[in-house]
Amino acid sequence: MALIFRGSTCGLCGERLGSLGPVVAFPAFVCNRRDPLFPLSDATVHAVCLAEHPLGQEALRRRDEVLARCGPGARVCTVCDQEILRPDDYFGTGYLADEGHPLGAFNYVQLHRVCFGQWAGAEALIARLEEAIQAGVWDGPTLRVDPLPRFAAASCGEDRKADEAGGQPSGPARAMDEAEGERGPLPLGGEEG
Secondary structure, eight states, X not given: OOOOOTTOBOTTTOSBTTTTSOEEEOOXXXXXXXSTTGGGTTOEEEHHHHHHSTTHHHHHHHHHHHHHHHSTTOOBOTTTOOXXXXXXXXXXXXXXXXXXXXXXXXTTOEEEGGGGGGOTTHXXXXXXXXXXXXXXXXXXXXXXXXXXXXXXXXXXXXXXHHHHTTOOOOGGGOOEETTTTEEOOEEOOSOOO
């Protein structure tokens, strides 16, 4: 959830919080920097500013959806249908994109990390993410599957710079060793834990 300090400002108008009445806080619910809702992710805003914002209602809907579908008690593995209790075992996509986008079909997927390789949608998710990078519509965290999924902090753009400097393969140019099932970094939304 967004942190509020003395002197914090509204993520929409830039005025000090409290100067225009109640505020609304958002968790980090959007990880793609190119998503229109990204400016509201992990932000605190005046309620009046949010009410006037063209995406205000959509942001509230997504925030509530993320909390309901990915919060404690709602983390059930898509593969084994068991609750995911340990943060180190958790892999989730969170909100990736609007339902009209191909990535939207993978919103809120939750798995035990060890179940990722057994998930029938793994290859399709990887393909849609690669397409989003190639189309220039994804700029968010990356995922390494080696063989268990884990998140890397670098954005896709930073990851590509590492490739050019001789780093590991990523995105569309990722390396895949079929025998060992290893992949280089792949873009992915969501959060661990």
